[in-house]
Amino acid sequence: MPARYRGYRWLSLVGIASVVLIWTVAAELQVVPELFLPHPRTVARTLVHITFTGYRGGTLPYHLAASMRRVLAGFLLALPTAVPLGLAMGYSRRVRAFFDPLIEFYRPLPPLAYYTLLIVWLGIGDESKVALLFLAAFPPLSISAMSGVASVPAERVQSALALGASRAQVFRHVIFPSCLPSIFTGMRVSIGFTYTTLVSSEIVAATSGVGWMVLDAGRFLRTDVIFAGIFVMGVTGLALDRVVRLLERRIVPWKGLAE
Amino acid sequence: MSNAPALQLRNVDYSYSGRNGPVPAVDGLSLDIEVGSFLSIIGPSGCGKSTLLRLLAGLLFPDRGEVLDDGQPVGGPDPRRGIVFQKPQLYPWLTVGKNVEFGPKMRGLPRAERKRLAAQYVEMVRLTEFAKSYPYELSGGMQQRAALARVLANDPKVLLMDEPFGALDALTREHLQDELREIWRSTGKTIVLVTHSVEEAVYLGTRVLVLSDRPARALADIPVSFSTNGTRGLGREVKARPEFIKVREEVLRYVWT
Numbered sequence: 001m002p003a004r005y006r007g008y009r010w011l012s013l014v015g016i017a018s019v020v021l022i023w024t025v026a027a028e029l030q031v032v033p034e035l036f037l038p039h040p041r042t043v044a045r046t047l048v049h050i051t052f053t054g055y056r057g058g059t060l061p062y063h064l065a066a067s068m069r070r071v072l073a074g075f076l077l078a079l080p081t082a083v084p085l086g087l088a089m090g091y092s093r094r095v096r097a098f099f100d101p102l103i104e105f106y107r108p109l110p111p112l113a114y115y116t117l118l119i120v121w122l123g124i125g126d127e128s129k130v131a132l133l134f135l136a137a138f139p140p141l142s143i144s145a146m147s148g149v150a151s152v153p154a155e156r157v158q159s160a161l162a163l164g165a166s167r168a169q170v171f172r173h174v175i176f177p178s179c180l181p182s183i184f185t186g187m188r189v190s191i192g193f194t195y196t197t198l199v200s201s202e203i204v205a206a207t208s209g210v211g212w213m214v215l216d217a218g219r220f221l222r223t224d225v226i227f228a229g230i231f232v233m234g235v236t237g238l239a240l241d242r243v244v245r246l247l248e249r250r251i252v253p254w255k256g257l258a259e
Numbered sequence: 260m261s262n263a264p265a266l267q268l269r270n271v272d273y274s275y276s277g278r279n280g281p282v283p284a285v286d287g288l289s290l291d292i293e294v295g296s297f298l299s300i301i302g303p304s305g306c307g308k309s310t311l312l313r314l315l316a317g318l319l320f321p322d323r324g325e326v327l328d329d330g331q332p333v334g335g336p337d338p339r340r341g342i343v344f345q346k347p348q349l350y351p352w353l354t355v356g357k358n359v360e361f362g363p364k365m366r367g368l369p370r371a372e373r374k375r376l377a378a379q380y381v382e383m384v385r386l387t388e389f390a391k392s393y394p395y396e397l398s399g400g401m402q403q404r405a406a407l408a409r410v411l412a413n414d415p416k417v418l419l420m421d422e423p424f425g426a427l428d429a430l431t432r433e434h435l436q437d438e439l440r441e442i443w444r445s446t447g448k449t450i451v452l453v454t455h456s457v458e459e460a461v462y463l464g465t466r467v468l469v470l471s472d473r474p475a476r477a478l479a480d481i482p483v484s485f486s487t488n489g490t491r492g493l494g495r496e497v498k499a500r501p502e503f504i505k506v507r508e509e510v511l512r513y514v515w516t
Contacts, residue, residue: 164338254351
């Protein structure tokens with residue numbers, strides 16, 4: 001639980017409990033038809049059912065694994081390309097002048113807009129999905145690395161030069177580690193956005209994945225499956241963010257601390 | 260070893276590029292800094308003292324005139340001239356020991372040698388028990404001592420200090436002044452200290468250079484001796500002596516006009 005809740009964690013629990021309580025009461029009293037608002041008990045049962053028996057040919061772990069494979073493939077391909085490019089863009093005005101407009105142009109585009117194009121080019125398999133997620137993951141990483149370089153204090157670089165470091169050594173031993181906190185912030189944004197884009201990617205021509213499962217359930221008005229799927233996606237999203245944060249604490253423990 | 264001054268400025272002009280054309284920061288300044296001397300530079304804020312220090316460091320280059328290190332033109336930052344800034348600028352991902360080891364490591368010294376150097380200089384600034392701590396676990400004064408050790412580990416000929424104690428509380432500042440004085444005495448290094456404290460300038464320097472408002476010109480160049488002639492007393496005590504106050508007032512008069 002984030003430190004910003006310290007001392008008030010119980011209030012977080014009260015908040016969550018209130019929502020579940022209102023939901024339960026509304027479902028018990030049949031305020032709206034069961035079709036629109038399934039009972040929490042039904043959702044829990046469905047969750048167990050799809051976990052072990054499955055939904056339309058695949059269990060929940062199977063769908064989740066398919067989704068995670070796509071998200072991680074996109075993200076892990078973006079990481080070793082976007083970060084070095086962002087660092088180079090931060091370091092060299094020329095590299096920035098070349099790449100910045102291209103990234104800035106496609107970044108605000110809704111992923112679905114160019115996804116159709118990716119399908120035409122790469123087919124309906126996982127390739128186009130991973131390509132989409134790669135493109136989603138890319139800008140937050142390159143931009144954070146670039147701004148990381150820009151925010152390295154000039155005196156930190158000057159002190160390194162005066163200590164006898166060469167330009168290359170300054171980059172490797174001073175600028176890169178100085179950018180790590182910013183890169184980690186970018187990683188969290190990136191993985192969040194990639195995960196959001198996942199559902200878009202599973203709308204088209206998929207037969208697996210939690211995003212597909214929810215969309216498919218919608219076509220059959222299986223609101224219980226939709227609820228269960230959304231719940232799983234929420235928890236997974238939190239878990240992904242948590243993993244990045246744990247890595248962050250390991251690798252950049254100095255982040256946010258006064259120097 | 261040559262008899263050339265440790266550092267020399269010859270008719271140095273330097274201007275910043277401002278929005279409405281160049282802003283002169285240093286104007287026709289000449290200066291010889293003797294080997295082993297302690298030069299305090301003082302002047303109104305924004306007068307170009309820091310610019311002067313950066314010119315000596317090789318972080319800036321003069322528009323006209325030259326900056327010489329041991330008779331040779333300064334071509335860029337060099338480990339022979341160590342710099343200490345107002346902010347310690349320690350690398351937060353390295354322990355104190357590793358920070359001090361940074362210079363020797365970059366210069367490619369063997370591992371055992373740089374470990375030895377690091378230990379020696381960490382000891383000199385009395386941080387041995389914090390060698391494995393990270394900078395953010397240290398107080399401001401300790402961080403600045405670590406920054407000093409990091410520069411000293413390169414065994415620079417000259418130490419260029421830009422208001423190194425400016426961000427510290429008064430008491431820590433006095434302690435560090437005494438430590439710097441001790442280090443200067445025991446290592447015999449040439450030190451150039453930019454400060455806005457007249458007291459600090461007079462207490463530590465063998466010479467106080469008073470600069471005018473921008474563009475910086477030398478207003479006065481006053482030899483002082485409170486750091487040498489046997490005044491081994493504690494800082495507070497030296498600073499309370501009538502002869503110290505007399506010199507301090509003399510320097511102050513230049514700064515005020």
